[in-house]
Amino acid sequence: MDNQLENLRLKKNMTQQELADLVGVSRQTIISLERGRYNPSILLAYRLARLFELSIEDVFIFSEEEAINE
Amino acid sequence: MNNHIDYIKKQQKPGYYMIGAGIVTAVVGIILTGVISNPSFNLRIITALGLLFIGIGVGRIIKYRLTASDPQAAARLINTERDERLKLLRDRSGFRAYVISGILAYILLMWVSFADSGSLPRLSDDALWFALVAVMVIPAVVFIASYLYEDKHN
Numbered sequence: 001m002d003n004q005l006e007n008l009r010l011k012k013n014m015t016q017q018e019l020a021d022l023v024g025v026s027r028q029t030i031i032s033l034e035r036g037r038y039n040p041s042i043l044l045a046y047r048l049a050r051l052f053e054l055s056i057e058d059v060f061i062f063s064e065e066e067a068i069n070e
Numbered sequence: 071m072n073n074h075i076d077y078i079k080k081q082q083k084p085g086y087y088m089i090g091a092g093i094v095t096a097v098v099g100i101i102l103t104g105v106i107s108n109p110s111f112n113l114r115i116i117t118a119l120g121l122l123f124i125g126i127g128v129g130r131i132i133k134y135r136l137t138a139s140d141p142q143a144a145a146r147l148i149n150t151e152r153d154e155r156l157k158l159l160r161d162r163s164g165f166r167a168y169v170i171s172g173i174l175a176y177i178l179l180m181w182v183s184f185a186d187s188g189s190l191p192r193l194s195d196d197a198l199w200f201a202l203v204a205v206m207v208i209p210a211v212v213f214i215a216s217y218l219y220e221d222k223h224n
Contacts, residue, residue: 021145028221029155038224041154 002061006034008052023047074144082134088127096120159220167213174205 009019009030016030023044032038033048040048040060049056099117106113137143150156178201184190193201 020149021142024149024152026146026150026153026156029153032155032224038155044154 001039002036002063003033004059004061005030005048008054008059009034012052019051022051074141074148075138077148078134078138078144082131082138085127085130085134088123088130090127092120092123092125092127094120095123155224159217159224162220163213163216166216167209170212171205171209174208178202178205 009016014022016034017027020027020030024047025044029038033040042056045056045060049059052059096117097120099113099115099120102109102116103113134147137147181190181193181201182198185192
């Protein structure tokens with residue numbers, strides 16, 4: 001799933017490790033999320049969106065086609 | 071952060087229990103080796119089992135003690151242990167290993183059963199030992215390979 005995570009993180013001058021620490025996951029998970037390889041749980045998506053003071057839809061871009069192929 | 075340190079300290083406890091159980095088992099093994107003159111099996115196995123328990127316990131304590139004085143390191147260790155993606159990778163890899171383990175155990179069971187009725191050649195002791203090792207090692211290899219694959223693709 002495409003997302004704005006890397007852009008949002010860089011705007012806040014945060015490292016991947018800092019973001020990982022704030023949302024309670026490993027750095028590898030942040031890397032996978034930024035590369036769009038891993039789709040987070042609703043809980044993690046919510047935590048990330050809340051951290052950037054945005055809605056989940058603003059951070060993660062849902063694609064119907066991608067969901068079908070999954 | 072204090073919660074993290076408390077969690078780390080709590081996680082060390084099973085390590086101490088393991089060491090305790092290991093010492094008792096090893097001592098029992100040593101005593102039995104001295105007392106029983108003609109045992110039906112090598113009693114050193116009991117001592118070895120005790121040493122294994124001690125090793126597991128020490129390993130667990132070291133793992134958590136290394137982070138006990140550093141709240142940030144403790145938090146990161148907890149984050150890694152509870153990480154949803156890593157849990158998913160473990161679950162998927164574990165399931166694949168479980169399926170392979172079941173298939174191998176079934177094949178071995180069928181072979182031994184058919185060999186008993188003369189439909190298949192009997193496995194020698196060595197062949198049976200290697201087959202049992204394969205039943206244990208192949209699922210572990212599947213787990214590791216699957217974990218690495220999932221880690222690369224997820």
